[in-house]
Amino acid sequence: MRAGVLFGQGREQAFPDGFDLEAHVLEDLGVPLAGFDIEDLVHGDHHRILDGLPRRRHRWLYCGWMLPHEDYTALHELLRDRGDDLVVHPDSFETAAYLPCWYDLLADHTPETIWTETEDPEEAWELALDALGPPPWILKDHLKSARQWWEKACFVPEGADLERFTSICEGLLEFHADRFQRGFVVRRFVRLARLPYATPGHPVFDEHRVVFWNGEPVAHAPYHDIDVDPLEAVPFPWLSQVSSTT
Known part of the structure; x- marks a missing residue:
């Protein structure tokens, strides 16, 4: 079963907001990618929602909006019904998200x-x-x-x-x-470092994301798509120990 990335996208979107770069990199690397209408998923309209996926069986890494557990589980079941699967099981998704x-x-x-x-x-x-x-x-x-x-x-x-x-x-x-x-x-409330940028409605803090795979950090980058210096090392190395226990 081949691995690929499954994008949940809004209607008339090529890719979800902020994921254009990731999609182009995946295309350059030859990694399979596909998309589905996430609005149909969250509104319960599952008829033919995955018709655009390739017929060959895949294990998909979901990439898109943060879904409620019931919607992510519904996506998992729809994929299983057609012989595909999700890389992250709904139980693991719930543990990490809630x-x-x-x-x-x-x-x-x-x-x-x-x-x-x-x-x-x-x-x-x-x-x-x-x-x-x-x-x-x-x-x-x-x-x-x-x-x-x-x-x-x-x-x-x-x-x-x-x-x-x-x-x-x-x-x-x-x-x-x-x-x-x-x-x-x-x-x-913790007073985090704030960035000198204005975003309508809320302050902008110096946030960074760390991506783990099999309990090990594989990537990290500033959260906001603005001119922020990346960290030289993975923050909070103890997170590796925590992630390996989940």
Whole structure:
């Protein structure tokens, strides 16, 4: 079974936002690549969604939007039905993507965090106050934040009370709508290094991504596509030990 990269792309997109370079490199290397309409997947319209894939059997590495577990599982099942497979099993995807699934592994190296299994802002407020102390905090659901709506649905500022926190929770629910994942996550806010660039709606921090394969780091690069110096070495070498246990 040959390995390839499967892009989830929006309608009328050649490749997902930000992945054009990766796609061109894959083409130059002769790595099989294909795409499907990710909007059909997330809206449950699975009829002929994978018709554009080559007939030869492949193990696909998914590349695209961060999907809820149920959508990623649906993609996995659709591929299995046609004799293909995903490189990353849905169980492994859930472990890596959903904060409550990985938090214990990284608890000593990541901001203190609480979460709920409900959409009740008051429950999240009380748990956060007890465990984290007063704001500032970061708010998200189990899968992802809404930092595009930084003040409305993500950042809980110093001095915020229950009424303000509830409003921010409602903003997060509005942002994710029916894609809200499992419950609220509240994290202690850490003042990271900021970059001298303006992005509408939220600050830009000096973030870097590390890619692991079989428990070993194989690549790292700045997250933002701007003029940032790359790191000379893989950050946080202990991550190799953590990733090898998952």
